[in-house]
Amino acid sequence: MDEMGERVATPKPFGWGIIGSGRVAGQFASDLASVGGAELVANYSRTQANATRFAKNFLSLRPYADLDAFLADPAIDAVYIATPNSLHVAQSLKAVRSGKPVLVEKPLAPSHAEAAVIQREAARANVFAMEAMWTRFLPAVIAAKAKLDAGAIGTVRRLTAELAYRHEFDPQDRLFSRSLGGGATLDLGVYCVSLAMYFLGQPQKVSGLWHAAPNGVDMSSEITLHYDHATAELSCGFDRDGANHLVIEGSEGALRLDNPFLKAQRLTLYHGLACRAPFGPLSGPPGLFGKMLDRLPIPGRSTEEYPFEGNGLQFEAEAAMRAIQRGETATAAMPIGDSVNVLRALNLVLSQPASQKIIRL
Numbered sequence: 001m002d003e004m005g006e007r008v009a010t011p012k013p014f015g016w017g018i019i020g021s022g023r024v025a026g027q028f029a030s031d032l033a034s035v036g037g038a039e040l041v042a043n044y045s046r047t048q049a050n051a052t053r054f055a056k057n058f059l060s061l062r063p064y065a066d067l068d069a070f071l072a073d074p075a076i077d078a079v080y081i082a083t084p085n086s087l088h089v090a091q092s093l094k095a096v097r098s099g100k101p102v103l104v105e106k107p108l109a110p111s112h113a114e115a116a117v118i119q120r121e122a123a124r125a126n127v128f129a130m131e132a133m134w135t136r137f138l139p140a141v142i143a144a145k146a147k148l149d150a151g152a153i154g155t156v157r158r159l160t161a162e163l164a165y166r167h168e169f170d171p172q173d174r175l176f177s178r179s180l181g182g183g184a185t186l187d188l189g190v191y192c193v194s195l196a197m198y199f200l201g202q203p204q205k206v207s208g209l210w211h212a213a214p215n216g217v218d219m220s221s222e223i224t225l226h227y228d229h230a231t232a233e234l235s236c237g238f239d240r241d242g243a244n245h246l247v248i249e250g251s252e253g254a255l256r257l258d259n260p261f262l263k264a265q266r267l268t269l270y271h272g273l274a275c276r277a278p279f280g281p282l283s284g285p286p287g288l289f290g291k292m293l294d295r296l297p298i299p300g301r302s303t304e305e306y307p308f309e310g311n312g313l314q315f316e317a318e319a320a321m322r323a324i325q326r327g328e329t330a331t332a333a334m335p336i337g338d339s340v341n342v343l344r345a346l347n348l349v350l351s352q353p354a355s356q357k358i359i360r361l
Contacts, residue, residue: 013039014321015075017100019067019091020082021045021054024105028080029058031314038321044070067091071098078324080132080317081105084174085181089114092129096121101128103320107190108336110181112343119336128329130320131339133194137315140264140306141195142333144248144255148199152269154252159200159232160282161192163262164220164242169213175238176217183218185210185346188236191262194342195246196225196232198333202341203227208349211239216354223349247281253300256281263312267304274300 014037018025021043032038043060044067045051051063064070071079071094078101081091089109095102096118108131109115122129135141148156165188167175174180175187197203203225210221220237235242246261247254253271257264270281308314316334323331330336 015041015077017042017076017079019044021050025082027311028313031310034314035318041075042073085110092118093121096125096127101324103130103132105132107186108339111347112340115340115343128324129336130334133334134313134316135262136198136333137319138264140267144267153250153255156230156250158249159196161246162235162242163188163192164237164240166241167238171215178217184236184238185218185221189221192234193345206345206348209355212354254281265307269302272300274298
């Protein structure tokens with residue numbers, strides 16, 4: 001009731017539907033609780049038991065085991081797809097052809113050609129479609145982009161990023177399954193390449209190499225994006241635990257998204273003396289000594305904290321939701337054309353024969 005005693009209509013919540021019931025689907029469902037005006041109205045899984053269990057755990061209103069019935073639910077305003085990589089294309093196309101906006105877990109598709117099909121069909125249906133490259137929407141990453149655009153470190157010369165988490169080889173694990181779209185490059189390298197292109201734009205040339213696991217799936221890869229005045233040197237892998245930070249070096253300073261950069265909550269700027277070893281952005285060995293170096297008050301080094309609760313998926317959900325509510329078919333931070341270009345770079349490297357270094361664990 002308002003001050004005159006008249007009933008005031010409550011805005012209808014934005015209804016999300018989730019396809020999938022795994023770990024990432026659960027993280028997204030949990031983070032939706034912090035997105036104002038959002039509600040999890042439905043979820044789909046291949047079995048009713050899994051769908052019902054997920055609905056109970058994450059307070060989804062309606063669990064489905066029939067994908068057609070799920071997509072026909074009028075309360076769903078957008079669909080989040082969190083299934084194995086190999087299912088993204090078919091499920092995305094089915095959703096957009098039914099008129100449902102889609103937010104698709106990374107990678108958007110196993111190949112740039114398939115991603116381009118999603119792009120084309122979404123445009124034909126005039127429906128929102130976006131890859132869930134959630135890292136682009138984190139406050140620390142947005143702040144870093146703003147600083148680069150404002151010239152905070154001068155002309156960018158080099159970007160380096162590593163994203164590596166050790167996983168023992170298991171041919172039954174989806175990470176090492178070719179049929180499920182596995183491999184380190186699509187699972188981890190996509191973050192490195194996507195952020196590099198977010199900061200630097202489209203490269204003039206792409207080069208790289210990859211190393212095979214015993215079953216032939218990529219265990220690790222190294223990718224270089226070549227620009228007129230800069231390079232982006234990127235690496236990823238399941239064969240080690242990496243530094244997992246992203247560093248951008250410019251003519252007047254440097255910027256680092258601290259470990260783990262895919263979930264960045266801290267941004268460090270370096271100028272003057274602070275750019276030099278052993279205090280520079282690429283310094284700091286892992287462990288206690290590295291942490292101590294990072295905490296020393298060094299002239300020219302400043303740190304900005306961007307903490308958040310949850311898993312960090314709430315920012316992409318809110319951006320997609322606002323764009324859809326405005327009648328837009330994309331967001332400025334993650335247009336679907338960027339996803340196609342990122343996958344083109346990844347596919348170019350993976351289309352080459354594996355290097356002679358075969359990873360045997």
